Amino acid sequence: MKKILFLTTGGTIASSESEEGLVPSLTSSELLGYLGTHQQEALVECEDLLHLDSSNVQPEEWILIARRIAKAIKDYDGIVVTHGTDTLAYTASALSFMLENLPVPVIMTGSQLPLEHPLSDGVDNIRCSFAAALQDGLKGVYVCFNRQLILGTRAVKVRTMNLNAFESVNVEPAAILNAKGMEFHEDLLIRSKKEFHLADTLCKKVFLLKLTPGLNPEIFDMLSYMGYKGIVIEAFGAGGMHFERRDLVSKLEEMAKQGISVVACSQCLYEHSDFTIYQTGQKVLQQGVIPAWDMTSEAALAKLMWALGKTTDREEVKKLFETNFVNEITLI
Structure with a gap:
């Protein structure tokens, strides 16, 4: 059975109502619990890495996330990371470059509505992310949102309220999830046979x-x-x-x-x-x-x-x- 690491960093998907508005509070185990019995056939291990609104996710957090993923890739077949949507495209782009020659898929996702909301899009986004993380031969960083799999460096948040918040800019999505399953654009997938390297030195200036x-x-x-x-x-x-x-x-x-x-x-x-x-x-x-x-x-x-x-x-x-x-x- 394949092993998936489920990393959470906060964001809307993990948020609850407070006197000051939505605040990230749910743990990774609680997020996973919302999937109910309909989970992927994989061993999923949960880890709470951060509890932040994505507006507070900055280069220091990119480095933290990258280092944790680098340590995990030998032990897991895929990694799913939940993240707030507002800066998800920045984090996905940064990880795409920092995690050089990734041998496994790293799938980033989030939601426009908290998982506690009865109409949340988060459950579907997580399920689709697990499905992508279990794909044989898939490598690199991707954003999974609204049944689309988008290259980490091509995802842009273009809507604040609509559930199709992200678009793949200037290339087609790497994959579409439909009644046939996950249909890939093979020519867009990341291919690398070089050795993995963590490039965790960033110039913040x-x-x-x-x-x-x-x-x-x-x-x-x-x-x-x-x-x-x-x-x-x-x-x-x-x-x-x-x-x-x-x-x-x-x-x-x-x-x-x-x-x-x-x-x-x-x-x-x-x-x-x-x-x-x-x-x-x-x-x-x-x-x-x-x-x-x-x-x-x-x-x-x-x-x-x-x-x-x-x-x-x-x-x-x-x-x-x-x-x-x-x-x-x-x-x-």
Whole structure:
């Protein structure tokens, strides 16, 4: 019989009502109890790792979760992690990079309604996560939500209330659960025959900035003064940044001279950025800005933290972004 580790970290799925609103309180055993008798044919071991609203899950918690998973992979056939939905995409992206060459599936899930709620979507999400964790040959980090299995680096929360909270951005879901069972898109699955490695050194000094018309370039001076080593910019459209009156391009040149790595993606949720199309984009590329193509903002931020944890050399960081590790990017 296969063994599954069921790790809980808090979030809505484990929350109960309090005088201050919903607060994570249920244990992993209590969560499992809501499945009733209809459980997967596997030995499930429970562990309460955290009891946090996902707004409080930060890089320090990513490292904690990654280290626990790294210790567990030799003893289990799969790992299911419950997590609050608000920052689940960030955590899933970070774990995707930190847990290099995972030999087992790590399935992350949560819910829009607490398990204590009679209409909760949490029971179905957990059951589907167990089904995914038991799949032979499946490897890597995935988000399981609303009967979809999404690559950890492609999941984005796009709805606050609806039960289909997550979408797979710029690629199809890795699998769909329907009346036929779990139907996989085989070409999207993570394949690695290399040895597992825990890359648990992250650079926490990375900033995500959404570009707005009229943004004062001096904001970058503040980030430099604060010691930031990397910046992810959500640029306009396919890759535009202003340089008239408020010259962002010259400021990015200064950032490059200071050794700060700058990655640029698009504010548009779908399709890829291409900084070669317009004059504004080409000027940015000339300053050494690293294009993120069709990566999500969450994945770009996590990848830059991971990359800067490996090296502070801007050219080496650029090479890492030009490499597809866990189907996080479609290179053009």
